[in-house]
Amino acid sequence: MDEIEKLLKELTEAGGVSGHETEVRKLVQKHFKPLGKVSHDRLGSVICKKQGEAAEPRVMLAGHMDEIGFIVSHITKEGFIRFANIGGWWDQVLLAQRVAIKTSKGDVMGTIGAKPPHLLSDEERKKLVDSKDMYIDIGCASAEEVEKAGVRVADPIVPVSQFTVLAGGRTYLGKAFDDRGGCAVVISSLRRMLDVAHPNTLFGVATVQEEVGLRGARTSVSLVDPDVAIILEGTAVNDMPGAANEGHVFRLGGGPVVTLFRQDMIPNRGLRDLIVDTAREHRIRLQIRADRIRGGTDGAAIHLHSAGVPTVALSLPVRYVHSHGSILHRGDFDAAVELLTAVVRQLDRKTVKALTAY
Numbered sequence: 097m098d099e100i101e102k103l104l105k106e107l108t109e110a111g112g113v114s115g116h117e118t119e120v121r122k123l124v125q126k127h128f129k130p131l132g133k134v135s136h137d138r139l140g141s142v143i144c145k146k147q148g149e150a151a152e153p154r155v156m157l158a159g160h161m162d163e164i165g166f167i168v169s170h171i172t173k174e175g176f177i178r179f180a181n182i183g184g185w186w187d188q189v190l191l192a193q194r195v196a197i198k199t200s201k202g203d204v205m206g207t208i209g210a211k212p213p214h215l216l217s218d219e220e221r222k223k224l225v226d227s228k229d230m231y232i233d234i235g236c237a238s239a240e241e242v243e244k245a246g247v248r249v250a251d252p253i254v255p256v257s258q259f260t261v262l263a264g265g266r267t268y269l270g271k272a273f274d275d276r277g278g279c280a281v282v283i284s285s286l287r288r289m290l291d292v293a294h295p296n297t298l299f300g301v302a303t304v305q306e307e308v309g310l311r312g313a314r315t316s317v318s319l320v321d322p323d324v325a326i327i328l329e330g331t332a333v334n335d336m337p338g339a340a341n342e343g344h345v346f347r348l349g350g351g352p353v354v355t356l357f358r359q360d361m362i363p364n365r366g367l368r369d370l371i372v373d374t375a376r377e378h379r380i381r382l383q384i385r386a387d388r389i390r391g392g393t394d395g396a397a398i399h400l401h402s403a404g405v406p407t408v409a410l411s412l413p414v415r416y417v418h419s420h421g422s423i424l425h426r427g428d429f430d431a432a433v434e435l436l437t438a439v440v441r442q443l444d445r446k447t448v449k450a451l452t453a454y
């Protein structure tokens with residue numbers, strides 16, 4: 097594994113359900129430390145300030161470090177664990193998946209279960225199983241045994257999925273590429289800027305609680321107070337059988353995706369053009385998206401900070417996003433770092449001022 101693969105493995109395998117980001121936060125802090133001055137907001141988002149040739153403009157590069165997961169809601173007297181979803185799960189991808197319950201005594205492993213097909217009526221077999229009807233089985237036979245294992249109501253639960261390099265060596269299988277992939281792009285780009293002059297001050301930010309309402313974005317942006325922001329995200333692609341829509345295919349390996357329209361944010365046009373033009377000039381692959389897609393990004397909160405912040409979201413394509421088995425393409429990762437680095441080098445005072453010359 098090379099440096100990027102190691103970074104992605106470390107970040108994606110770490111636990112960090114929204115509101116319980118301690119494990120992944122420690123890793124982000126470790127990677128930020130040699131890159132600049134590290135601080136945090138009071139919800140736990142981490143900020144790395146890297147001063148360039150000028151104090152201004154203040155450039156925010158943000159990815160969220162929280163992941164979707166679950167929380168223990170109830171322990172049955174027979175020793176099964178009922179759970180509530182944190183973030184946007186599609187219940188169909190949950191059954192038979194491994195999870196780790198993060199208890200004060202350490203990780204407790206389990207599997208997500210439900211009534212097996214042998215016991216279902218013909219009618220039941222046709223229906224999707226609702227997560228309310230699932231439970232986590234940790235191999236205990238009573239509530240007392242579960243408690244003895246250290247599990248308590250409200251303990252966070254994370255998906256378990258080993259980072260794996262797939263055949264061909266260019267794609268990776270794992271969980272939480274949304275948005276540990278974005279966090280890794282921020283870290284890699286800051287690393288790259290150690291050797292490169294940039295006419296601004298960079299703030300690499302790993303936000304918390306994005307998946308439950310962009311909360312760490314709101315708190316961290318008030319500390320950073322940026323003049324311009326680029327959000328690094330993971331986004332769903334439709335290059336799999338049966339998903340493409342009228343030829344608008346967003347695909348793995350096609351380059352990062354710049355989203356030009358979302359229900360929650362209309363990106364700054366000048367910044368958007370700068371990104372698109374820079375990609376062209378440097379011959380970096382870029383996919384441009386302006387179709388309907390569910391979900392938002394931290395940009396929705398960040399662009400509304402104070403009197404407004406010119407903001408754009410740049411996303412890594414992820415297949416099977418929000419599941420244990422997501423796939424990321426190395427080419428997209430490298431292209432995102434390349435593009436971000438090239439864009440950041442142009443963000444001087446004059447260029448950023450022009451973004452909001454109305």
Ligand SMILES: [Zn+2]
Nearest residue numbers: 274275329330
């Ligand atoms: Zn995300």
